[in-house]
Amino acid sequence: MDRAVIHLNVADFAVAVERVVDSRLKNRPVIIAPEGAARSAVYDMSNEAFLAGVRKGMALRQALRICKDAFVLPPHQDRYERAMKAFFKHTLPYSPLIETGEGDGHIFMDVTASRRLFGPPMDVAWRLRNKIRKDLGLDPIWSVAPNKLVAKVATRLVKPTGEYIVAAGEEENFLATLPVYFITHIEKDDLLRLSEFDFTKVSQVVSLSMKQLQVLFGNRSRFLYETVRGIDFSPVLPAEKSVPRILLDHEFGDDTNDIAKVESVLYRLVEKSGKQLRHRHLAARCLVLVIDYSDGLRCIRQKKADPATANDMALFDLAREVLGLAWFRRVRIRHMRLICDRLIFPPAHQLEIFPQSFEKNRRRISLMESIDSIRSRFGNHAIRVGRTIACQ
């Protein structure tokens, strides 16, 4: 049976939430950016500001030069998270398969099996949009499509308002006329490679055979072949069982820019997540670090763990690198979130070519096993890493 996936997308989510809080902001250009910081960047903007030329990540000073009458607001992450929760709650009665983004106003719902109960998917989407508009004051764009990929591209196409229905079997025709950059799943490197060959439209990429794509993209060819044809089998995950990952937060009592203190907290987060990973016999393939600066700006960076690991020391090395990427502003940090993502069962130990690194890894594993065994017998505080004591 064809799937029916609804994608709800509140365009410019942060601005939409701010407009609910303060109705005076309606119909005027709004920029969300931390104020006061010398080099603060645009976090989000309203459609009016976008049309004037303001873009995410642009320096606020430049944005205000382009859009002089814009109203500037600092980011309020707590508001966005609350709004996202309420948004999510409204969708719950319609399907058990609901997947949300990271407080960004995106929700996927698989209503394939709910049709008998609630009627045609497009009617569910329309009613839901009306209810959300009435109850929350948010006006989501909606689309109905046979999979997540096409549903997401469809809402992107009609942004900032509207709806789009892509019938089953229409996926390829729907995507064919679009520029390649419109396909959300295609990454920057692939776009660059495509542009080198002057492939700007999806229809041009569709004309390439699998073999031709293999020459250009190697092991990415299968993914591209399917993506440009609107093939996407990825499921909408159950609401109560979103992507399996470990998420840990730390709120600094006082905003800080003390590197030792930040690294110490980071190590403690790594320790906790490492413990959970080992307890669940899992390993992380990706580390994500979310930093909230004291001026409200949020920065998210991630790095791939190769090979996947659950070892504190290996995780910390990686976490430190991610911290370096995320903490690029001379602004104090208020909140830090560490996410161990893309969890897998640990890969089989492969013999290393260079015995030196093999020996180092073996020692690390052995050390972690000893620490875990001491902690399980005498408690978590029985043995601690010096780094975590330093900040106390």
Place this chain on the structure above:
Amino acid sequence: MYAQTAKKPDSSHPACRLRVGTSGYSYAEWADAGFYPAGTPAGRMLPVYARFFCIVELNYTWYQMPKPQALERLASQASPNFRFTAKLTRSLTHEVEPAQWCGEASRYRDGISVLIQSGQLMAVLAQFPPNFDRVLKNRRFLAALLDELDGIPLAMEFRHRSWAHDRVFAELERRKITMVTVDTPSLPGLFPSLDVVTNPELFYIRFHGRNERGWRSGSMQKQFDYHYTDEQLFELANGLVAKMTRQAREGVMFFNNHVRGQAAENARTLISMLVEIGLMEKITTTKTTQPWTAPLFT
């Protein structure tokens, strides 16, 4: 696809060509109900539907502005003799923005142009919400909308009973616009079921079902969960339909009680009854179709 039999229509009736179909055809639950073979993908439902019916009412165009390319692909799945009616988009009936609706009407005209060109569009159905009553503001809007959509074959369905007025019928008659006859539950405030024909070219009937409990439930699955009995259909065929047939050149009828495939079942029963009483001609189908009486194609 169909071959006409030698049987002539009843000469006591003027030659009115009737078409019976359903409101929408892409319902996954119709496979459970046995209308579509199990596992029929949505993209392959229309060809199966077209084996049994010669017309369909497209209701997705109420949710989304029609797109020429999509309609062209859709039309190509059925025979050139297959006919469509399409609902007018909600931004022109239910969610009208005063500053934007003219543009929307123009976009709708562009979107539907493919079916007009191919001669497959029987009518555009403008269905107004229950709160759209006959007050000056709404009358003015309606007049402006009809001017804007001039040239498109239109059928108007009102849900508020205040529109059941001779002056409304007269104006529709003057403009040669079809007023939709509805079969709904007997509830206060609903537009009555009238056999008034305002356009001698076409009459249009929508059978919504008579589910009194579910009608105002806010859920389509309850509102349109109704099964017409054979007795009720027989009465409709011999009464309402027979009477309207005498007043128009063509007539279209749609069952909107889509829940659990009841619309398709009722539509097929009505077709067989209309054939029996001589209002439709019996035709034979190709080998690929089921031995079913289907409406006349020319």
